[in-house]
Amino acid sequence: xxxxxxxxxxxxxxxxxxxxxxxxxxxxxxxxxxxxxxxxxxxxxxxxxxxxxxxxxxxxxxxxxxxxxxxxxxxxxxxxxxxxxxxxxxxxxxxxxxxxxxxxxxxxxxxxxxxxxxxxxxxxxxxxxxxxxxxxxxxxxxxxxxxxxxxxxxxxxxxxxxxxxxxxxxxxxxxxxxxxxxxxxxxxxxxxxxxxxxxxxxxxxxxxxxxxxxxxxx
Amino acid sequence: xxxxxxxxxxxxxxxxxxxxxxxxxxxxxxxxxxxxxxxxxxxxxxxxxxxxxxxxxxxxxxxxxxxxxxxxxxxxxxxxxxxxxxxxxxxxxxxxxxxxxxxxxxxxxxxxxxxxxxxxxxxxxxxxxxxxxxxxxxxxxxxxxxxxxxxxxxxxxxxxxxxxxxxxxxxxxxxxxxxxxxxxxxxxxxxxxxxxxxxxxxxxxxxxxxxxxxxxxxxxxxxxxxxxxxxxxxxxxxxxxxxxx
Amino acid sequence: xxxxxxxxxxxxxxxxxxxxxxxxxxxxxxxxxxxxxxxxxxxxxxxxxxxxxxxxxxxxxxxxxxxxxxxxxxxxxxxxxxxxxxxxxxxxxxxxxxxxxxxxxxxxxxxxxxxxxxxxxxxxxxxxxxxxxxxxxxxxxxxxxxxxxxxxxxxxxxxxxxxxxxxxxxxxxxxxxxxxxxxxxxxxxxxxxxxxxxxxxxxxxxxxxxxxxxxxxxxxxxxxxxxxxxxxxxxxxxxxxxxxxxxxxxxxxxxxxxxxxxxxxxxxxxxxxx
Numbered sequence: 001x002x003x004x005x006x007x008x009x010x011x012x013x014x015x016x017x018x019x020x021x022x023x024x025x026x027x028x029x030x031x032x033x034x035x036x037x038x039x040x041x042x043x044x045x046x047x048x049x050x051x052x053x054x055x056x057x058x059x060x061x062x063x064x065x066x067x068x069x070x071x072x073x074x075x076x077x078x079x080x081x082x083x084x085x086x087x088x089x090x091x092x093x094x095x096x097x098x099x100x101x102x103x104x105x106x107x108x109x110x111x112x113x114x115x116x117x118x119x120x121x122x123x124x125x126x127x128x129x130x131x132x133x134x135x136x137x138x139x140x141x142x143x144x145x146x147x148x149x150x151x152x153x154x155x156x157x158x159x160x161x162x163x164x165x166x167x168x169x170x171x172x173x174x175x176x177x178x179x180x181x182x183x184x185x186x187x188x189x190x191x192x193x194x195x196x197x198x199x200x201x202x203x204x205x206x207x208x209x210x211x212x213x214x215x216x217x218x
Numbered sequence: 219x220x221x222x223x224x225x226x227x228x229x230x231x232x233x234x235x236x237x238x239x240x241x242x243x244x245x246x247x248x249x250x251x252x253x254x255x256x257x258x259x260x261x262x263x264x265x266x267x268x269x270x271x272x273x274x275x276x277x278x279x280x281x282x283x284x285x286x287x288x289x290x291x292x293x294x295x296x297x298x299x300x301x302x303x304x305x306x307x308x309x310x311x312x313x314x315x316x317x318x319x320x321x322x323x324x325x326x327x328x329x330x331x332x333x334x335x336x337x338x339x340x341x342x343x344x345x346x347x348x349x350x351x352x353x354x355x356x357x358x359x360x361x362x363x364x365x366x367x368x369x370x371x372x373x374x375x376x377x378x379x380x381x382x383x384x385x386x387x388x389x390x391x392x393x394x395x396x397x398x399x400x401x402x403x404x405x406x407x408x409x410x411x412x413x414x415x416x417x418x419x420x421x422x423x424x425x426x427x428x429x430x431x432x433x434x435x436x437x438x439x440x441x442x443x444x445x446x447x448x449x450x451x452x453x454x455x456x457x458x459x460x461x462x463x
Numbered sequence: 464x465x466x467x468x469x470x471x472x473x474x475x476x477x478x479x480x481x482x483x484x485x486x487x488x489x490x491x492x493x494x495x496x497x498x499x500x501x502x503x504x505x506x507x508x509x510x511x512x513x514x515x516x517x518x519x520x521x522x523x524x525x526x527x528x529x530x531x532x533x534x535x536x537x538x539x540x541x542x543x544x545x546x547x548x549x550x551x552x553x554x555x556x557x558x559x560x561x562x563x564x565x566x567x568x569x570x571x572x573x574x575x576x577x578x579x580x581x582x583x584x585x586x587x588x589x590x591x592x593x594x595x596x597x598x599x600x601x602x603x604x605x606x607x608x609x610x611x612x613x614x615x616x617x618x619x620x621x622x623x624x625x626x627x628x629x630x631x632x633x634x635x636x637x638x639x640x641x642x643x644x645x646x647x648x649x650x651x652x653x654x655x656x657x658x659x660x661x662x663x664x665x666x667x668x669x670x671x672x673x674x675x676x677x678x679x680x681x682x683x684x685x686x687x688x689x690x691x692x693x694x695x696x697x698x699x700x701x702x703x704x705x706x707x708x709x710x711x712x713x714x715x716x717x718x719x720x721x722x723x724x725x726x727x728x729x730x731x732x733x734x735x736x737x
Contacts, residue, residue, distance in 0.1 A: 013631075014630070014631055017631070072643075075650070075652075076646055076647075076649075076650045079650075080650045080651060084651065085650065085651030085652060086647065086650040086651055086652035087652065088636065088652065116310075118306060118308050118310035119310060119312065121273055121304075121306065121310065122304075122306060122310035122311075122312070122369075123312075123324075124272075124273065124296075124299060125271055125273065125299055125302075125303070125304035125306075125373070125382075126299070126300065126303075126323075126324035126328060126372070126373070126376060127296045127297065127299045127300025127301075127324060127328040127329075127376065128296065128324060128327065128328055129296055132327055132328070136323060136327060137312055140314050141312075141313065141314050144314070165639070166638070166639055166643065167638070167643070167647075168613070168636035168637055168638050168644075168647070170633055170636075174637065177616045177617070177637065177639070178616060178621070178630075178637055180551070180554075180616070180617055181616040181617030181618065181621055181622075181637070182575055182617075182622065183575050183576070183578070183579065184554050184570075184575075184576045184579060184580065184617065185554070185558070185579055186551050186554050186555045186558075187555070
């Protein structure tokens with residue numbers, strides 16, 4: 001296989017620009033997804049059916065359908081319905097955040113339930129409401145334990161975000177598709193993109209490992 | 219008893235699934251009284267204590283704290299709890315907060331005290347339990363005895379009318395039991411109303427005004443420590459005491 | 464340092480694995496072609512998602528290219544087999560030339576592509592068309608400069624619009640298929656779609672309720688010509704080219720063209736191209 005490095009150099013600025021958007025979209029999606037995920041996990045743990053049933057449906061939908069289809073639905077259905085026209089970056093962040101929330105909800109649930117029951121009882125015995133207990137006692141401890149899982153979710157999102165090239169959000173995969181189109185060559189764009197993704201996810205997992213070692217988490 | 223009871227339990231019934239833990243339990247505690255509950259494990263004594271501040275929900279009967287029923291719909295349980303301190307067997311300190319913040323959190327958040335005032339009180343309580351120098355430490359660095367003394371200070375910071383102790387020395391190494399009991403003794407001497415579930419018979423005899431012996435979900439016998447320990451009326455009480463003394 | 468090495472190593476393993484997989488599929492195809500040694504069956508790849516040029520009618524590949532290829536191979540007296548491999552697989556397979564001998568998929572002949580592939584002589588003239596909503600004020604390619612435009616990636620429409628708008632212009636949106644690009648126009652994500660004239664006409668025919676119009680701008684969008692995609696140095700070119708010329712000249716091509724597009728092709732343009 002003859003590898004044409006010169007066409008990679010041609011596209012490096014665009015690929016890096018795309019990688020920056022990949023990071024941006026994924027980072028925004030993980031932030032929004034984890035906020036939404038918290039709401040979703042409370043809904044799921046709620047004993048009231050009118051909270052827990054719709055939330056259950058939400059989780060089943062976003063975990064049980066391909067992200068590919070979710071991106072199309074958000075881009076061509078949800079976003080136009082909300083803002084009148086569609087926008088690839090808005091749709092990309094929305095789809096990834098909605099999808100991610102269905103998974104981060106589970107991280108919250110596991111994290112919250114991993115905190116000893118005695119902590120809740122101690123807080124309640126001091127007269128704290130369940131909201132105060134959650135905010136001052138449970139979440140601060142649970143979040144620390146959840147950081148590795150959130151890091152993994154971020155890595156998953158970075159990889160999954162490649163699917164938004166589908167709706168022409170100009171991220172890393174999009175620009176490698178453009179590169180492929182110009183030269184009708186497959187390996188140069190795709191392996192270059194894969195290599196950049198690898199650098200992103202590898203550095204992120206190293207950072208997480210470092211945080212864990214430094215005792216920032218768990 | 220001449221004064222109105224501060225705790226009044228009537229015909230309390232509680233079960234976990236098919237396992238009946240409390241059968242028709244009634245008891246009263248007067249203000250300033252120190253009541254010690256003894257009995258074998260599984261006798262329901264801890265459950266009774268936990269019912270008193272709503273950590274367990276009984277199915278039947280009534281609990282009145284300062285003449286307010288816990289069983290009534292719409293009762294403000296958090297308000298009643300804030301007037302009742304509880305000390306747990308496993309301390310349950312908040313590991314992510316230092317000792318001072320463990321103590322001041324509830325006064326600031328629940329009683330809406332200013333942080334400065336809460337800290338003043340916390341420091342004086344830490345002095346009382348002999349742990350002033352530990353204010354900035356985290357729970358992980360404390361011994362069991364120190365942890366339990368901090369837990370007592372934390373409960374006292376809410377300036378409660380009643381203190382509940384759920385086997386406060388059971389998780390401690392023997393050499394640390396004394397320091398915790400000493401704090402409790404001092405508290406009793408100050409006139410705090412206390413309900414204590416414990417296996418420390420010597421302490422029960424010395425500090426308790428009244429001792430309740432529970433077995434299989436009922437209060438088998440109650441009386442002054444002298445009556446109960448020296449001259450138990452019931453065969454089951456005698457059998458239990460012969461085993462633990 | 465050790466860590467960096469291990470990443471490189473992992474990437475190396477990845478590439479080798481892929482190379483190994485490629486080699487394996489080559490072997491299996493080699494043995495199957497050996498079974499009918501007397502007559503070589505030429506394998507053609509296509510991306511059958513480009514109606515009316517090539518598309519799937521249920522589980523059968525059909526379209527203008529498919530019918531045309533049938534006529535060419537008949538004329539050349541060659542056995543062949545056409546498979547829907549998808550776009551990327553077609554490109555890699557034809558480049559290596561091991562499993563597939565050629566590709567036919569409305570591939571326009573461009574200088575950049577000729578750096579990697581050989582092409583048959585041109586067999587189809589096409590141009591790009593602008594598709595907009597009926598009430599749009601866009602009238603020419605120049606009007607698109609500061610508008611949002613959707614194209615299918617890896618098409619000449621993309622190359623043309625990148626030339627007009629700038630390659631890194633974020634208002635130029637490339638989609639994986641024309642179907643999604645056209646949906647983007649419906650959803651208000653773009654102001655126009657630029658695509659092959661045949662594709663645009665087919666879409667407008669199938670979706671009259673969408674109230675769309677097509678704009679031709681021959682000054683900006685010149686003719687382009689499709690060729691059969693071949694590996695560099697393919698011996699097949701010498702067999703295909705005469706057959707293509709023959710069909711263009713003897714009226715067979717015109718007949719197939721009219722069947723699919725309902726109009727006469729400009730044979731001279733195709734014959735004189737290049």
